[in-house]
Amino acid sequence: MRSFGPPADEASHASAASSCTSSRQATEQRAKMPSQSHERRRAAGWHLRGTAVMLLVSWAAGWWTDLGACERRKSPFGFIQSLPALGRLSLRKRAYVPLPVTMVETQESFNARLRAMGSGRGANINQIANSHQAANNHAAAAAASRGPLLSSIETLDSFNARLKRLRQRPPDEDTSITRPINQLVEDDVQNVVIIGSGPAGYTAALFNGRANLKPLVFEGMEAGPPGGALLMTTLVENFPGFPDGILGPDLVRNMRMQAQRWGAEMVPEDVVEVDLSQRPFRVRSHSRHVLTQAIIFATGSKFNRLRLPNEVRFWNRGISSCAVCDGVAPVFRDVDLGVAGGGDTACEDALFLSNYGNKIHMFIRGSDFRASRAMVAKVICNPNIEIHFNTKVKDVYGDDVSPDHASPVQGVIVQDTNTGEERKIEIRGLFYALGGRPNTQLLEGSPVRLDQGGHIMLKPGTMETYLEGFFAAGDVSDSQWKQAITAAGGGCRAAISAERWLTSNGLARFVPFKCDIIDGDRSRDEEYVEEPAMESETQATFDISKPRHKGAYALQRLQQETKPVVVLYCTRTCGQCRVLRPALQTVVGDYYPDVHFCEVDIDEDTQFAKEQDVLGTPTVAVYRSGRHVGTLRGVHIKQDYRELIEEAMGRAPATNHVHGGGAFAETRQLTSYA
Incomplete structure (x- = not known):
């Protein structure tokens, strides 16, 4: 024990000295302790400052995101009035997560967030888009086990494009979509694409149209005109509902108009590529490239040939496959x-x-x-x-x-x-x-199974193939019956199957009807609506100022003009002529009044057609100043006719348009969509 009194002797003095030394060391240790505590308090202070800064940044992010909603207020003090709400909105979020990305955002909340942005004058679009992308990535990783039915993750570019379209919509338009955000894809993705026309394709389009799916139909053109094999027939006596029979072209026209009335979109083009290796499926034509969730394949069959030694030599010059x-x-x-x-x-x-x-x-x-x-x-x-x-x-x-x-x-x-x-x-x-073989060249090397004859293989008792989302109907999958009525029935079954598949997988985007459908006033493709037949012109009725002319007399008068003359040789029984006539008139109309158009019925003007070496219909010939420029037989794409007209007008170099031939002289006769 320490003594504070004077030492009695040296031993006690030494003991006191030792005790003082220990006391000084302890004092020095205690002196150092406040410094260490200060450092800890100083570190804690910096941590609090950092937390405050992060809270401030989070509040600013929420304020900046919702600024668009403030700007829409009519009051000049609307922004100040909104500050408390904006502060509460931001401070409720975690400081290190400005926008929630760890959960799949619902459609309702996402659409509400877009509507709140208004015109977007003060909105940070990139921030919203990045959070949307992160939510999609999280959803895709969580649902990867569901298989290939997941749609593609939406990209930033497609999201911005969709946001731009959303701003341009009327305020009262419904912007809801029937799927969660993890399955959103671009707006141009179709519910169902129907490849091919005729009874199978048009019937499928009718039923999908009535189901509010707005199908897109690639009817064909050069590889086979819209309507398929029925265009090459005369009187059809075994299709129910027509006691006296009906002409094949008339039956096809009625089917097409009925499908259009219920919202089907018709594209008179050939499909040149189908990509089934990814989803959504990719379908490409000469001028369009579309994505689709489901496909109904109804391309029919193409005519068989005998392959005679001299067949190519006389093809379309005495040998034909279309009587x-x-x-x-x-x-x-x-x-x-x-x-x-x-x-x-x-x-x-x-x-x-x-x-x-x-x-x-x-x-x-x-x-x-x-x-x-x-x-x-x-x-x-x-x-x-x-x-x-x-x-x-x-x-x-x-x-x-x-x-x-x-x-x-x-x-x-x-x-x-x-x-x-x-x-x-x-x-x-x-x-x-000689019958036909299935038109399935587009599917060579694809996951779709084909039998030895080239027909698409279907699951027993269904119109479904062994590839999810891919359906088939008509002669392309029928190796036995090959009738117009069975093709129409197959188109109906394929359409209903496609609708059920889309709905069960949450992929259907239904398009509401317009009220005018009740009165049968549904808009149609004006370009392919037949015009009333006109009479052949005579010397008394000929008027050169008219945009259309008809008959041999009119053609002889027009050939005296310096302007090019486009002539369509046709007959009343030719179904392909009905398809080509309005399309050709549209092409010629683009050059009017610098180009004349004349139609010649080879039934009425037989001798004149013989002198012009017309070997079949439809045949399109172009003349200028009485000189023959070129001829195209069969149904071609519009660009072929434009090139021929440009050549006649001197705007394009001369090409090898052989009279009575043409690029489609052989293919047109061999292929049809049914």
Whole structure:
């Protein structure tokens, strides 16, 4: 124990000295302790300052985000009035997370946030977009186990584009979308794209249109005109609802108009590429590139050929696969003709050609017809038709140049399938009616399964393929029935299946109807609505100031002008002519009044068409000052006709437009959408 009194001796003095030394060391240690405590308090102060700064930044971010809502207030003090609410809104958030990104944002909250931005004059769009992207990334990672049905994550560019479109919408327009934000995609993604037309495609478009899905239909054009194989038929007697029958082109037109009435969008173009390796699916035509959640494939079939040694030499110059299109041509009138085939199409072609030709020879490889009994009875009762069973066409012979504008084909070489004996039969034209093979070239190398015949394989009892979201209907998946009514039924089933698939996977975006549909006033594609037929002009009725002309007399008068003349050679029975006429008028209208347009019915002006070497319909020829510039046979894309007109006007270099030929002279006859 320390003594504070005077020391009694040296021992006690030494002990006191030692105690003082220890006391000084303890005092020095205690002196250092306030310094360490001050450093801790100083560090805590900096931490508090940092926290305050982060809170201030968070409050500023919330104030800046909601500034647009303040600016819309009418009161000049609206901004000041909004400061407490903005402060509370920001301070409620965590300081280190300006916008919530750890949860999937709902559609309602996201749309509310967009509407609150108003015109966006003071909004930080990048900040909103970045949080939206982060939410999408989080949602995609959380739902990756759901499989390939997840839509693509929306990019910043697409989000900004959609935001711009949102600002341009009327205030009362509904901006709601039926899916959560983790499945939002670009606005141009279609519910369903239908590739192909005809009974299957148009029926699918009708049912999807009535389901508020607004289907997009690629009808075809160069690879097969809109309407498919029905355009190449005459009277259809086995489609329910028409006791007296109906012309194939008229039936197709009615189907198309009905689908349009319910909102289907028609695109008269060929699809050149289908990408099924990613979702949404990619579909590309000559002028459009669209994304779609589902596809209904209804491209029908293309006509078979005999592949004769001289087939290419005489194709479209005496050999054809469309009797309705080319059988009316002057070169096939009052002469013997041949039809290869024994089914319903062959019987129908033979009956049609018997109205124009002298004698019709039917070449059937088997010992009996494959047609229906009703068609067989009509053929047998027709005295102008001669039937050759067990007969195979081996080749065609003739001259390259025929005098007097006649067909260069002079006959065929046939072989008896039982004895092998060959003989010649003189005919001036041969028409193929050999059935078809599925038009599935676009699907080669794709995940869609095809059978040995090229037909699309479907799940038993359904119109679904083995690829989710991909459906098929019509001849492209039918290897047995191949009727217009079965194709229409398949289109109905495929459309309903697609609707159910879209709905069950949360991918459907329904488009509301307009009220005018109740009165049947739905808008239609004006470009492809038929105009009333006009009469051929005479000397008394000809008026050069009219935009349209008709008849041989009008053409002869127009050829005296220096302006180019576009001539459409057609017939009333030609379905492809009905498709081409309004489209061609639209093209010529772009050059009016520098270009004349004239239509010539080769049924009415047979001799004139023969002098012009018209071998089939539709045929488009361009003249200038009486000089022939070029000819395109069949149905082409609009750009082909524009190039020919530009050449006639001297705006484009001359190209090889061979009279009676053209780029589509062969393909047009071989392919159809059904």
